[in-house]
Amino acid sequence: MIRHHLNDALLMGYSAGQLPEAFNLIVATHISMCDECRARLESFDAVGGALLETAVTDTGEVAMAEDSLAQVMARIRQAPPEPRKVQRPEPCLFPAPLRKYVGGDAEAGRWRAVGGGVRQAILPTARDASARLLYIPAGMAVPDHGHRGTELTLVLQGAFSDAVDRFGPGDIEIATEDLEHTPVAEPGMDCICLAVTDAPLRFNGMVPRLLQPFLKI
Amino acid sequence: MLQLLDESPIKERQRPPLVPQGPRGAAQAEKVRDVSQAEEAQGEWVSQMLSVAQHGDEAAFAELFAHFAPRIKAFLLKSGAGGPMAEECAQDVMATVWHKARLFDPSRASVATWIFTIARNRRIDALRKARRPEPEDLPWGPEPEPDQADVLSLQQESEKLGEALALLPENQRALIEQAYFGDLSHGEIARITGLPLGTIKSRIRLALEKLRQAMT
Numbered sequence: 001m002i003r004h005h006l007n008d009a010l011l012m013g014y015s016a017g018q019l020p021e022a023f024n025l026i027v028a029t030h031i032s033m034c035d036e037c038r039a040r041l042e043s044f045d046a047v048g049g050a051l052l053e054t055a056v057t058d059t060g061e062v063a064m065a066e067d068s069l070a071q072v073m074a075r076i077r078q079a080p081p082e083p084r085k086v087q088r089p090e091p092c093l094f095p096a097p098l099r100k101y102v103g104g105d106a107e108a109g110r111w112r113a114v115g116g117g118v119r120q121a122i123l124p125t126a127r128d129a130s131a132r133l134l135y136i137p138a139g140m141a142v143p144d145h146g147h148r149g150t151e152l153t154l155v156l157q158g159a160f161s162d163a164v165d166r167f168g169p170g171d172i173e174i175a176t177e178d179l180e181h182t183p184v185a186e187p188g189m190d191c192i193c194l195a196v197t198d199a200p201l202r203f204n205g206m207v208p209r210l211l212q213p214f215l216k217i
Numbered sequence: 218m219l220q221l222l223d224e225s226p227i228k229e230r231q232r233p234p235l236v237p238q239g240p241r242g243a244a245q246a247e248k249v250r251d252v253s254q255a256e257e258a259q260g261e262w263v264s265q266m267l268s269v270a271q272h273g274d275e276a277a278f279a280e281l282f283a284h285f286a287p288r289i290k291a292f293l294l295k296s297g298a299g300g301p302m303a304e305e306c307a308q309d310v311m312a313t314v315w316h317k318a319r320l321f322d323p324s325r326a327s328v329a330t331w332i333f334t335i336a337r338n339r340r341i342d343a344l345r346k347a348r349r350p351e352p353e354d355l356p357w358g359p360e361p362e363p364d365q366a367d368v369l370s371l372q373q374e375s376e377k378l379g380e381a382l383a384l385l386p387e388n389q390r391a392l393i394e395q396a397y398f399g400d401l402s403h404g405e406i407a408r409i410t411g412l413p414l415g416t417i418k419s420r421i422r423l424a425l426e427k428l429r430q431a432m433t
Contacts, residue, residue: 048337075312
């Protein structure tokens with residue numbers, strides 16, 4: 001049962017196509033796990049549809065080139081027929097959009113230790129925001145940190161708790177600038193999260209701060 | 218679907234043709250009547266989309282093209298594309314509409330909404346060059362066929378949403394247009410509130426539940 005969802009601004013930004021790549025990734029991954037947010041997203045898409053229906057430029061209605069339809073029909077006739085795809089999602093830990101970035105499930109991640117038994121794997125995205133997987137052993141904590149921007153954390157396996165609440169599989173925490181938190185993985189199962197931020201994290205301990213440039217977080 | 222009984226029948230649509238209609242033969246006139254009856258049963262443009270999906274119907278596609286291609290081009294121009302790029306991308310989008318027609322699910326989206334998502338993705342490729350991962354898709358094909366009542370109510374909700382957006386105060390509507398057509402930062406998007414999306418969301422949620430049930 002997912003209790004922590006995406007907010008309207010993220011859903012609308014994703015629907016409108018205005019988010020950085022790393023944010024697109026976490027939104028797409030959460031929606032793969034959460035039909036409630038999928039329905040909300042598709043209702044924002046319906047806003048786009050309504051705007052498309054009335055789309056004109058400042059100078060009025062737009063016309064296509066004269067032979068436009070003929071050109072498109074010619075292209076359609078040349079293209080090979082699309083294979084009919086039957087999608088049965090395989091039972092994987094990571095939803096499809098995330099698997100594409102990792103190259104598989106958790107074992108395919110390029111993990112690096114960041115201290116306290118916590119590991120991370122940075123995912124390749126455009127630089128305007130960053131995405132990484134976090135592996136927090138059961139019962140361990142991610143170093144206390146605040147952020148300059150927005151940090152989103154999506155639980156893929158296990159659960160963590162912080163000052164705000166408990167976050168289980170599929171839950172997403174939306175942490176803004178003013179939240180300083182210490183996520184602690186629940187005992188019993190190691191916790192794997194996808195974390196995305198639009199600004200570098202700020203660690204409060206001296207050592208993590210010195211390491212920050214090297215850890216790329 | 219008891220609540221359907223309370224809903225008013227679909228209004229007569231006023232749709233100024235963007236492209237002058239040529240003379241039509243008797244067979245075509247017959248076809249037009251069929252389409253307008255189907256429209257009443259299914260919502261606007263749905264019958265043309267299904268005809269493209271199921272039969273590769275080029276006449277139905279030409280109708281979709283005449284209506285949507287200029288709107289896609291306007292959307293791209295407003296998003297900052299130049300004329301030639303907007304024309305080319307609009308053509309790309311319409312070709313994708315043909316090729317992916319089978320993925321259109323009228324119990325989850327209006328035709329305009331579905332085409333918007335294709336146009337948006339094309340715009341992101343062309344203008345922002347950012348990658349936009351998509352959620353894992355739910356299976357959809359000729360089977361299972363969505364319930365006609367579900368299709369109708371979703372299409373009606375889409376129409377009502379359009380009407381509600383048209384009634385918003387001008388500045389609010391301008392902000393929403395800027396979010397979808399232009400570049401509005403995340404923080405600015407957060408200022409947009411109060412969109413009347415509750416009912417349409419519930420409809421889509423229901424359609425998703427039925428799809429999930431059909432999968433198992």
